[in-house]
Amino acid sequence: MTSTLISSPHVPRVNRVDRVMLQVLLALMPGVLAMIWFFGWGVLVNVILAVGFAVLAEALVLLLRRRPVLPALGDLSAVVTAVLFAISIPPTLPWWMTLLGMLFAIVLVKQLYGGLGYNPFNPAMAAYVFLLVSYPVAMTNWLAPELLSGIDLSFSDSLAMILHQVLPAGVDWDAVTAATPLDEMRTQLDEQLTIAEIRDQSALWGVFGGRGWEWISAAFLLGGLYLLWRRTITWHIPVSMLAGLLSLATLFWLIDPQTHPFPAFHLFSGAAILGAFFIATDPVTATTTRRGQLIYGACIGATVFVIRTWGGYPDAVAFAVLLMNIAAPTIDYYTQPRVFGHGRERAR
Template sequence: MAFILQSAPYVHAPTSVAQVMRYVLYALLPAISVYVWFFGWGVVVNILIASLTALWVESLMLWLRACPLRPFLQDNSALVMAWLLAFALPPFTVWWMTVLGVAFGLIFAKHVYGGLGNNPFNPAMVGYALLLISFPADMSRWPSVYALTEHYPTLADSFSIIFYGQSISGFTVDAITGATPLDSMRIGLGQLHPVSEVKNNPLFGLFGAKGWEWVSFSVLLGGCWLMYKKIIGWQISLGVLGGLFTLASVFFFISPEHYPSPLFHLFSGASMLCAFFIATDPVSAATSNQGRFIYGVGIGCLIYIIRTWGGYPDGVAFAVLLMNMTVPALDYLTRPTVFGEK
């Protein structure tokens, strides 16, 4: 597959692929720490399972493709994919689902297209979409802050729940999980309850869900650090958040009791993770600055449309994958003027 690149002259990049990927992993650490504080060690176990699976699958596929193992394993791209997918999964997802999602994403969204740099779709979102479509009930089992006040899972509990379905102390995953704020809002509005009534649920905090607001804020801080280090540009992130915020503001202004506030959408679900870590994937996103902004706006609008009128409470994976399909057209239509041409 031929990709449209900007014209010469080219400048040697001051950082390598491995360094860029390490910065992405570092930027996720604050959000992971906050995640553990509020919701237990499940996300750490998921990351461990996903990382081991990613390294094994990456090695296997490189061997089958007769590629050298060391340079490609050391670029950290497989680990970034694994961490993003593990972070997006419910923290007590059964182990084999995490393995399936990582393996499917790496094999069918990365290596069948020729490896890093050739994949038209975001591998993490391909793996996530497979799990969401195949196992919708399991993918909706998210922990509640209130349930965790009685049963806060330790690291040993998290291992036991993920591998055996029950903690060491005896409580099951059903005792600590429930509907997410996005799902609760969607169901409540579908039953003709006003937004103010739905938000009386103790799940909700100031903007979104209690606990999840802080996770989203930590992701925002990590994303801003990546922009400061010039690992990602501002165009896609601003486009995603701006598109989501603008569309949500229009409908909130029309009927605030039928459509949640734009801040609810920004700080609920995977909006921040999408804006700074998922949509900014340099391979599957648009390449020109104008194309990147349009690409981000499209993702933000699709997230709102799927959340509001679609069959899934959060539409990040589908929004990203749908906009991945438009990248060749965006790159063609927004090509910058070649030096020396009018």
């Protein structure tokens, strides 16, 4: 009787970087398509520009460093960074700001530290915060969803707005732009209005969050569940982040529902779901231990609520992620699992 001996490792497939990044890009597609549907072709233009600038910047830096270009570009990490950045910025952002953001993300945040695997901060979020701090007006000047503005901008119209800041004839900026739901809610609360008064005076609101934004968040949730199903990510960071955000939101809503919106508002009005499944789970800048990931995610969620409620920036996901990127090595250090076979030494 003969048998075939199969040696280790017994791994069904190779978990390569390019495959992981491709899964992330596929999971992002429902949310990207939803953003294009509600905010127009400017989202697609931003994605195209950001990907082009990111790939070009990475290729130039690799050439200057005398490193192989094609293998680094083939891992698709620059493309993922570009797409995450592009869907975080307003659909009318001037093209040169997108260029600045990609240069900052790829050259300074990623390659300056040694490339993929060495960057301590999430490149896309670092670039977003860099532009938000430097150009706050442009970075908060969002398009109103087309279902509210009633203006259907063609691809050429969106391209002209981004490249030349030129609007179609007979259309002004006030007609196509609006505050985000988080920004509008924060501004109106600062003016001492109640939640009920805020929701009654504007058509911006849907069931839980902003109209259009609810469907976009749901689409990103669908993509996040796909990543969990494919085991591209684990549940620890997304669940703990959303739980940290919802727990504080629920507590303050129960204390005073007239000055704190319903907890679901925090999930379906900004980048909370996008951040939980696609940004906070970045394997390079996040924690690696299971206990550490629970702490890391919960702290991000709590920080998002604190900044949204009392800080100066209405969304806060990018700031919360970058702050916890700093803490990730320390969290990993104190949450290392005990090595099997090593018990506590007996006191002599």
